[in-house]
Amino acid sequence: MTKYRLAEQCALIINGGMPQPDAPVQVQDLLLAVSQAMATVIKATYLQNLQETRAIDGSLIYTYKVALEKDCDRNKVFFTMPSTYLGSLPHEIGVYNVAFLKHEDNFWVNIGNSGLGMLAGLQFSAMGGRAQFWIESNRAYTSLPISSEGETVLIKLVAAYDGLPMDTPLNIPADIEAMIIQQVLAIYREQQDRPQDTTDDNQKLANTGAAK
Amino acid sequence: MTHTLDTAVREYLLQSGDDSPARYQSAYTAGFAAFRELGFDVSGVPQVHILELSDTDSALLPDGYIRWTRVGALIGGNKIVDLGINNNLLPPGTVVNNCGNNTIATQTSAVGGNNAFWPYFYGGGSYDSPADNWRNGEFMGRLFGAGGGTNANGYFKVFPENGTIQFENPRSREIIMECLVDAAADASGNFVIHPFLIEPIKAGAHWNMIKFNKYVSGSEKASAEGLWLKAKRHAKSQFLAPNIDTFYQFIRAANSPSPKM
Numbered sequence: 001m002t003k004y005r006l007a008e009q010c011a012l013i014i015n016g017g018m019p020q021p022d023a024p025v026q027v028q029d030l031l032l033a034v035s036q037a038m039a040t041v042i043k044a045t046y047l048q049n050l051q052e053t054r055a056i057d058g059s060l061i062y063t064y065k066v067a068l069e070k071d072c073d074r075n076k077v078f079f080t081m082p083s084t085y086l087g088s089l090p091h092e093i094g095v096y097n098v099a100f101l102k103h104e105d106n107f108w109v110n111i112g113n114s115g116l117g118m119l120a121g122l123q124f125s126a127m128g129g130r131a132q133f134w135i136e137s138n139r140a141y142t143s144l145p146i147s148s149e150g151e152t153v154l155i156k157l158v159a160a161y162d163g164l165p166m167d168t169p170l171n172i173p174a175d176i177e178a179m180i181i182q183q184v185l186a187i188y189r190e191q192q193d194r195p196q197d198t199t200d201d202n203q204k205l206a207n208t209g210a211a212k
Numbered sequence: 213m214t215h216t217l218d219t220a221v222r223e224y225l226l227q228s229g230d231d232s233p234a235r236y237q238s239a240y241t242a243g244f245a246a247f248r249e250l251g252f253d254v255s256g257v258p259q260v261h262i263l264e265l266s267d268t269d270s271a272l273l274p275d276g277y278i279r280w281t282r283v284g285a286l287i288g289g290n291k292i293v294d295l296g297i298n299n300n301l302l303p304p305g306t307v308v309n310n311c312g313n314n315t316i317a318t319q320t321s322a323v324g325g326n327n328a329f330w331p332y333f334y335g336g337g338s339y340d341s342p343a344d345n346w347r348n349g350e351f352m353g354r355l356f357g358a359g360g361g362t363n364a365n366g367y368f369k370v371f372p373e374n375g376t377i378q379f380e381n382p383r384s385r386e387i388i389m390e391c392l393v394d395a396a397a398d399a400s401g402n403f404v405i406h407p408f409l410i411e412p413i414k415a416g417a418h419w420n421m422i423k424f425n426k427y428v429s430g431s432e433k434a435s436a437e438g439l440w441l442k443a444k445r446h447a448k449s450q451f452l453a454p455n456i457d458t459f460y461q462f463i464r465a466a467n468s469p470s471p472k473m
Contacts, residue, residue: 054228054230054232055229055232093232095234096232097232097233107233107236109236110233110234110236115237123244124241124244124403127240128216128218
């Protein structure tokens with residue numbers, strides 16, 4: 001399954017089961033909604049399962065490799081987030097794991113945006129010697145020394161569909177697929193129920209003799 | 213295998229259903245609070261330190277010092293002799309000597325004589341020195357008045373507020389201090405923990421994570437607190453339990469034959 005095929009399936013359902021080149025809702029319109037619905041459904045599923053486990057299904061995790069860069073103004077090393085991810089979850093669990101590429105067993109600790117100040121002077125601020133990071137928009141700053149610039153970081157993000165091409169095969173369970181389709185259809189059905197402007201404005205203008 | 217606070221916290225996270233380090237910071241903070249409390253209540257870590265004496269016979273206390281259990285001078289390379297307490301000593305740096313240096317004059321009566329020949333008598337500051345018992349170039353052979361409750365090995369006083377210890381005429385320059393320290397004062401951040409403390413730290417981490425959370429129900433908090441207190445008591449009894457060697461020594465001593473009259 002790919003994002004495109006999901007969007008195509010939604011388009012077929014919305015347009016009555018037949019591919020119509022002049023239908024008001026096209027596959028391209030639905031691609032964005034599919035990405036959004038994926039995140040919504042996965043988040044809802046996660047919250048539903050919270051009593052049982054906080055773990056996230058491995059099929060929903062996407063791994064990226066990025067290089068560390070240098071921010072000379074702040075004297076910090078950072079990496080650019082390769083994609084959006086499942087946000088608004090406690091403890092930023094959407095950023096599932098961060099570590100050096102060759103040292104996946106030594107994960108980094110997300111200390112949050114005020115972490116450096118909050119931890120300053122505390123006995124346990126070293127966090128067992130683990131590297132620390134915090135996310136600022138599409139960048140993640142780290143506590144690593146400047147000399148770490150150029151090192152490769154392995155990032156695991158939850159539901160990071162935004163950064164994927166539309167024809168990338170996705171490993172989404174069938175029940176989640178069904179929920180995603182329902183979510184997209186719900187948005188577009190509401191749109192279809194609204195009064196539609198079916199008048200051809202060009203034709204109307206021609207009949208009245210007004211200048212175009 | 214060495215157990216650390218890090219391993220205990222990861223064990224707790226895995227047991228509570230996490231397989232991501234997203235909650236690691238919260239759990240580590242909570243685990244550390246438990247570890248610190250256990251250190252004070254249950255496991256206060258005994259350590260042995262060799263103190264380095266300065267020119268003024270003072271030394272810095274070990275990091276995380278809580279209280280001393282024994283302070284002695286090392287003599288002959290393998291024997292510790294206890295020092296006495298002298299509450300009249302001043303903390304280092306409170307007296308300015310004639311040279312303008314911050315120091316304390318602790319040498320009281322060790323004047324004259326032969327240090328190599330009279331090492332023992334030079335040890336205690338309150339003793340009469342051999343010079344006091346020298347008549348017409350001849351040692352009289354007796355140190356009348358020696359003793360009198362003084363300690364030939366020297367004296368000390370601890371100043372926890374300054375993080376220093378002051379000595380008076382210590383028997384040797386190698387001072388051994390056995391003391392309880394706060395294990396949480398380890399600045400490296402990789403706190404090594406005793407195996408008995410793994411379960412209490414997990415229970416304590418859980419309790420500390422929810423105790424200030426107003427959205428957690430009272431019953432869940434009560435349950436977590438009970439678990440924590442039980443684990444703490446259990447660890448304490450584990451620490452206090454005598455081991456098999458202790459029992460063995462006891463039996464052997466009890467069966468030693470009494471001397472025949």
